[in-house]
Amino acid sequence: MQHPVDLTQLPEGARKVLAGPAPLKMMAARGMAPLPPVAMMCALYGLAWSDDAGLRDAATKTLLGLPEAVVGAALGAPEFPAAVLDDFAARAVGNRAYVERVVRHPNAAGETVARIARTCDEALSETIAQNEQRLLSSPEIIEALYLNPATRMSTSDRIVEFAARNGLKVSIPGFEQIVAALKNQVIPPPSEVPLERDAAFVVALEEAREFSLDDIEEDDDGELRVKEGARKAEKKLEDMNVTEKIRTAMLGNALQRSLLIRSTNRLVAAAVLDSPKIGDDEIIKIAASRAVSDDILRRISSRGPWLRLYEVKLNLVSNPKTPVGEAMKLIVHLRESDMKRVAASKNVSAAVRTAANNHLKKRK
Secondary structure, three states: OOOOOOHHHOOHHHHHHHOOOHHHHHHHHOOOOOOOHHHHHHHHHHHHOOOOHHHHHHHHHHHHOOOHHHHHHHHOOOOOOHHHHHHHHHHOOOOHHHHHHHHHOOOOOHHHHHHHHOOOOHHHHHHHHOOHHHHHHOOHHHHHHHOOOOOOHHHHHHHHHHHHHOOOOOOOOOHHHHHHHHOOOOOOOOOOOOOHHHHHHHHHHHHHOOOOHHHEEEOOOOOEEEOHHHHHHHHHHHOOOHHHHHHHHHHOOHHHHHHHOOOOOHHHHHHHHHOOOOOHHHHHHHHHOOOOOHHHHHHHHOOHHHHOOHHHHHHHHHOOOOOHHHHHHHHOOOOHHHHHHHHHOOOOOHHHHHHHHHHHHHHO
């Protein structure tokens, strides 16, 4: 939300202060103007965006130091402006009680609630998720909740199903895959306390943080070796249902994604490539893996941002699992020394070797 908004949207008392002489403005900035709670907070909001540094600093300090009774009375008023709610929530981000009051206010803008939903705690995410009318009007809140690790797994399933059922457009990566997986799962109703699987999901994310890509190795035959300590993270993944695995691909770490990309479930494997957290180092290793499906390698070879990495192109061409047509498109981009190795490799198909030899002849 852009600030400051049109100040004519503020109550009359606040407008009089903001249009008044400098002494009145400074009096209000210091919290000394005789204004009712809503007008006072709105006046402070306007002054906190003033071009005058003195007014701005004084108003900001006063706004964050108002007595709880004043703030509570203002946030309880139905006429409290959406812009001031948005600004106050950003300034009072460390005050859990105030932020919750903003979330519960009927005037809170969808973008305000979505911003809070991205990082709020579990209890507040439940409060946000249960306001279906707001989810309908602001689908971006659903995306924010889904990508917040504090949101319960059962809640994320429920709001995704809600979005699909109501035809909402949300920007959750791999949304269609999640919806498809949910058709085969039972979605539990809202609960006052986390379900057992909700707690297990949180533990799986936390325990995996101590492991990395270095804890797994793949041999030349595509067999995966997981180091002893990381096996518990692998076991946690095995115990998950499909939507839990998909969300882990979105929120988990590189080790978990490296294990999930090898899943025989196409929805799960595809979710890894859609993850907003996936890094270049992971893509480089996936492109070389003989344990992933050819569909995954085809998807990597079709994405320009990943193909800017030379290691990705080289690994795709050298990987016998890469569809021949995709590998042959990339040969031309290889350095001569690498192209010679491909031309002599017994691991790639005859067609790829022939193409490599033809390109070498052209270069000569």
